[in-house]
Amino acid sequence: MEQKKRKSSIVERRKEVLASLGDLGVRTYDQLENGHFPSIDMPSRSTENIAYDQQLRQFILGERKVRRSARNIRHLKPFTQLVWAAFFSNELSSQRKTSTLRDVYYSAQAYEMTFKDQQESNNIITDLETILGMSREDFNIFPEERSAVFGDLTIEYTVPGYEGKTLNLNSHPDGILIGPALTSSEFVKTTADKVIAIEKGGLFTRFIEENVHRKHNALLVLTAGQAPRATRHFIRRLSNELKLPVYIFTDGDPWGMHIAMVIISGSANAAHLRELNTPDAKWSGVWATDIVNYKLPTDPLDEVDMKRLSELERDPRYVDPLWRREIKTFMKIRKKAEQEAFSRYGLTYIVDEYLPAKLEETK
Amino acid sequence: MEQKKRKSSIVERRKEVLASLGDLGVRTYDQLENGHFPSIDMPSRSTENIAYDQQLRQFILGERKVRRSARNIRHLKPFTQLVWAAFFSNELSSQRKTSTLRDVYYSAQAYEMTFKDQQESNNIITDLETILGMSREDFNIFPEERSAVFGDLTIEYTVPGYEGKTLNLNSHPDGILIGPALTSSEFVKTTADKVIAIEKGGLFTRFIEENVHRKHNALLVLTAGQAPRATRHFIRRLSNELKLPVYIFTDGDPWGMHIAMVIISGSANAAHLRELNTPDAKWSGVWATDIVNYKLPTDPLDEVDMKRLSELERDPRYVDPLWRREIKTFMKIRKKAEQEAFSRYGLTYIVDEYLPAKLEETK
Numbered sequence: 001m002e003q004k005k006r007k008s009s010i011v012e013r014r015k016e017v018l019a020s021l022g023d024l025g026v027r028t029y030d031q032l033e034n035g036h037f038p039s040i041d042m043p044s045r046s047t048e049n050i051a052y053d054q055q056l057r058q059f060i061l062g063e064r065k066v067r068r069s070a071r072n073i074r075h076l077k078p079f080t081q082l083v084w085a086a087f088f089s090n091e092l093s094s095q096r097k098t099s100t101l102r103d104v105y106y107s108a109q110a111y112e113m114t115f116k117d118q119q120e121s122n123n124i125i126t127d128l129e130t131i132l133g134m135s136r137e138d139f140n141i142f143p144e145e146r147s148a149v150f151g152d153l154t155i156e157y158t159v160p161g162y163e164g165k166t167l168n169l170n171s172h173p174d175g176i177l178i179g180p181a182l183t184s185s186e187f188v189k190t191t192a193d194k195v196i197a198i199e200k201g202g203l204f205t206r207f208i209e210e211n212v213h214r215k216h217n218a219l220l221v222l223t224a225g226q227a228p229r230a231t232r233h234f235i236r237r238l239s240n241e242l243k244l245p246v247y248i249f250t251d252g253d254p255w256g257m258h259i260a261m262v263i264i265s266g267s268a269n270a271a272h273l274r275e276l277n278t279p280d281a282k283w284s285g286v287w288a289t290d291i292v293n294y295k296l297p298t299d300p301l302d303e304v305d306m307k308r309l310s311e312l313e314r315d316p317r318y319v320d321p322l323w324r325r326e327i328k329t330f331m332k333i334r335k336k337a338e339q340e341a342f343s344r345y346g347l348t349y350i351v352d353e354y355l356p357a358k359l360e361e362t363k
Numbered sequence: 364m365e366q367k368k369r370k371s372s373i374v375e376r377r378k379e380v381l382a383s384l385g386d387l388g389v390r391t392y393d394q395l396e397n398g399h400f401p402s403i404d405m406p407s408r409s410t411e412n413i414a415y416d417q418q419l420r421q422f423i424l425g426e427r428k429v430r431r432s433a434r435n436i437r438h439l440k441p442f443t444q445l446v447w448a449a450f451f452s453n454e455l456s457s458q459r460k461t462s463t464l465r466d467v468y469y470s471a472q473a474y475e476m477t478f479k480d481q482q483e484s485n486n487i488i489t490d491l492e493t494i495l496g497m498s499r500e501d502f503n504i505f506p507e508e509r510s511a512v513f514g515d516l517t518i519e520y521t522v523p524g525y526e527g528k529t530l531n532l533n534s535h536p537d538g539i540l541i542g543p544a545l546t547s548s549e550f551v552k553t554t555a556d557k558v559i560a561i562e563k564g565g566l567f568t569r570f571i572e573e574n575v576h577r578k579h580n581a582l583l584v585l586t587a588g589q590a591p592r593a594t595r596h597f598i599r600r601l602s603n604e605l606k607l608p609v610y611i612f613t614d615g616d617p618w619g620m621h622i623a624m625v626i627i628s629g630s631a632n633a634a635h636l637r638e639l640n641t642p643d644a645k646w647s648g649v650w651a652t653d654i655v656n657y658k659l660p661t662d663p664l665d666e667v668d669m670k671r672l673s674e675l676e677r678d679p680r681y682v683d684p685l686w687r688r689e690i691k692t693f694m695k696i697r698k699k700a701e702q703e704a705f706s707r708y709g710l711t712y713i714v715d716e717y718l719p720a721k722l723e724e725t726k
Contacts, residue, residue: 097569098568098572099565099569100564100565100703102701102703103565103706106701106704106707107707109660110707110708110709110710142565146511146537146587148540157536159536160572161536162536167534171530171534171535172530172534172535172539174509174539174540174542174543175540175542176537177511177535177538179536179537179568180568181535181536181537182535182537201463202462202463202465202466202505205461205463205542205543206462206466209460209523211524297472338465340463340465340468342469343466343469344473346470346473347460347473
């Protein structure tokens with residue numbers, strides 16, 4: 001592992017964030033000093049400007065731009081809000097404090113900056129992401145959702161008060177929370193040769209208890225349903241920096257399938273960002289064909305499930321023959337199964353039989 | 364701290380669980396051997412048999428019993444399910460494996476034991492809790508919800524593979540997950556002199572970043588909304604075993620108020636259990652009167668909120684003058700405020716001003 005190179009990457013990233021925010025400020029001041037109304041151009045996030053890029057294997061924004069200018073009376077408020085959001089993000093980043101979207105909304109009032117509701121402040125933060133090409137976690141605005149990781153990976157913190165301290169992610173057998181401190185840590189060393197991401201908490205605990213991390217040399221990641229963006233970024237780092245293959249295990253239904261897809265190819269909502277997806281990750285199960293082959297206990301797919309399948313069928317991310325086969329099979333059997341359904345063969349069947357078979361099959 | 368005594372308490376508890384499960388089995392065998400239909404008596408959990416006990420400061424079950432007997436054809440199925448659930452819990456406990464309610468439902472199929480849906484298997488597990496007077500976490504059936512703790516407390520694990528290993532709960536600045544391993548650990552030593560429980564993840568992170576644990580010698584617990592039972596039990600242990608006062612901070616609305624109340628006095632659903640509540644814990648805010656005194660940004664209370672307040676007004680747990688005053692104030696101002704609302708005075712106002720004032724006020 002090239003620790004030195006990676007080490008600098010987090011510190012560099014932080015400098016980059018501050019530099020980008022600084023640039024934005026300098027540009028605005030320059031415009032004012034030159035007697036111009038300050039303005040800013042950014043890629044449009046309207047649906048017509050979102051396209052799926054087969055090369056990058058994610059959604060991206062097209063060429064269309066929007067300009068927000070203080071000259072336009074209707075733009076004046078959002079422009080001011082944007083400049084404030086950049087200022088506030090700069091405060092957070094330089095003081096090494098974190099915040100949440102909710103907190104940003106209320107914090108605005110400390111500066112007599114008004115947002116009519118949280119949706120309005122969330123949109124401004126997304127504008128800022130679009131302009132900087134960086135996700136809000138980069139400038140220290142984190143989601144509340146919490147997921148976890150477990151296994152033999154030593155990390156080194158970069159947060160204040162913990163700089164230089166290390167932790168092995170097998171220190172706490174309930175799993176280590178993926179929060180701001182973990183997200184901003186450096187990877188120091190690992191003996192793992194793969195990553196296994198798991199949708200459900202119960203199964204994550206089962207895997208730890210059954211020593212899956214040791215038997216399969218794996219880092220285990222709990223996505224806790226749809227993976228929060230910080231977790232998707234974390235999985236991407238495990239894949240890129242440690243060169244580890246990633247296997248994803250979800251419930252056997254359209255929603256589980258899509259949890260895997262969003263880790264792999266990202267979401268349309270994040271078309272303005274580049275560092276959240278892990279294109280080489282594999283969806284290893286529970287497939288519709290697994291439901292058939294393993295004779296799992298099932299529930300019927302309801303109308304909402306079937307509608308979702310039709311949407312996924314038309315989704316440009318679902319072109320691969322494997323995905324098409326599974327969508328088709330779901331539609332044919334009209335059944336779904338949860339990960340826990342394997343317990344019908346005993347609590348450890350999923351670990352002893354299913355997991356090794358699927359890791360081999362999707363290698 | 365009397366480490367030795369506490370130490371044995373977890374091990375003793377585990378023995379007690381196995382002994383109780385064993386007793387249940389022996390009793391059933393004895394009945395069969397003596398030529399009787401096996402049967403079991405347990406306290407009724409019907410509403411008429413639930414009463415609030417002012418002494419214990421929690422809901423309890425009354426004298427009314429129900430008998431489930433294999434002689435009664437309508438009881439035969441639930442009786443068999445109950446015996447299976449006891450058998451399965453004994454397997455889990457003696458093999459030191461954990462499970463979830465979902466998993467129990469599916470695991471039954473491995474034994475050709477059928478439940479028509481998960482509700483049915485959940486009910487049987489609650490029957491077992493009622494019979495044993497122990498919560499399902501005692502026999503290794505855990506919820507999926509996850510909360511966290513942070514601060515200077517050294518714990519010693521008792522789970523397989525980690526026995527004798529210790530962890531200081533300030534090791535990971537995102538917080539330590541409260542899962543099966545932490546729940547079953549022994550408390551070794553602490554410098555903390557209080558516990559601060561917090562409803563929201565964003566605020567929990569803010570408190571850690573602002574060194575609340577150090578400035579106030581506190582262990583910080585994230586309840587993540589309504590505290591899972593394992594977390595309520597954990598808070599109770601911090602209160603009982605370490606003799607630490609507990610302060611609870613929630614959103615300023617009827618739902619936040621009730622999150623605090625359930626930690627303090629438990630829920631009617633758990634009237635058959637004794638070890639989940641922390642009667643001496645204090646609700647320190649956000650009170651309705653705080654909303655007024657601190658001039659917080661608010662949202663109006665809607666019809667559902669107002670209806671909830673009327674329910675709480677009639678709830679026997681809400682007799683204390685403080686609670687009555689706050690319910691009355693909420694009804695009068697018809698407004699609510701989130702914990703994040705303090706950010707209108709700056710990100711650290713809640714830590715610098717509000718927290719110390721409220722800790723003093725509710726001491």
